[in-house]
Amino acid sequence: MREEFCLLPMNSGNLNRCVDLFIETFSKEPWNDVYDSREQVVTFFENYRNNNYFLGYVLVKGEEVIALSLGERKPWIKGMEYYIDQFCVSREFQGNGIGSYFLNFIESDIRKEGMNAIILMTDRGFPSERFYKKNGFTECEEIIFLAK
Template identity: 30%
Template sequence: MIKKFDVNDLDKCAKIMMLVYNNEYWQCQWSLETAKAYLMDYVEGKKFIGYTLWIDNVIKGAIFCHEKIWWNNNEIFIDEMFVSPEIQRQGYGTELLNIIENHIKEHNLAGFTLSTNRFTPAPNFYRKNGFSDAEHVLFMYKEI
């Protein structure tokens, strides 16, 4: 079952996010407090859209997005999406994307955008769900 995000679910979502990203693929080292603060930044955003995935009355995943103003039509940017490792590759991530896709259609928005780590399984998951590699944009950073 998928429900709209409730702020009371923040701790559980942060713990799942840590399970997903604190590993050899992502090489993150999220603490619970930092993960909660990170997710809360999205929740407090003016155009936040979030959902949680529930299985047997337990949160097992979530998607955090926001509506982004764009010159020709607003779009949804996926800020974070995660599903507990033990239930990955069972269609639950696709269910979360489908909820957002329905929101996009209901509000006549342009579509989705996101960024992810190219050296993990995530790009293939998104490609399988109809996303394309954007040839016209380049994600850049400067390390200090």
């Protein structure tokens, strides 16, 4: 079954399909995000893509983008890490291992690129927390997230 999926870099050719998936996923439960316009999300993606450290992946089935990971290479004392800012799987494909498959695909690719870790933040108590912990991520209790 998994051979029908393909990992691709996020690029201008699949940007619109990524934006559609992002809006479709995050405008529903449990996130219920509200966007001023589709253009707002396009600009968000383009700003990421224009970053020198940008790294984005898409998982496609045929021509359909079914998962995406939007992030960047992050320098750290022990080398480069992949920071995932946004990660989602099409609601149609959630709950059947596609997200875990996608993460494994990404992890394999970043290792080939010489990166040594995947880091991310997620909302406590949301399904994403369980998903990441199920996939081997651990909470860094010595780190706090602050905003001003």
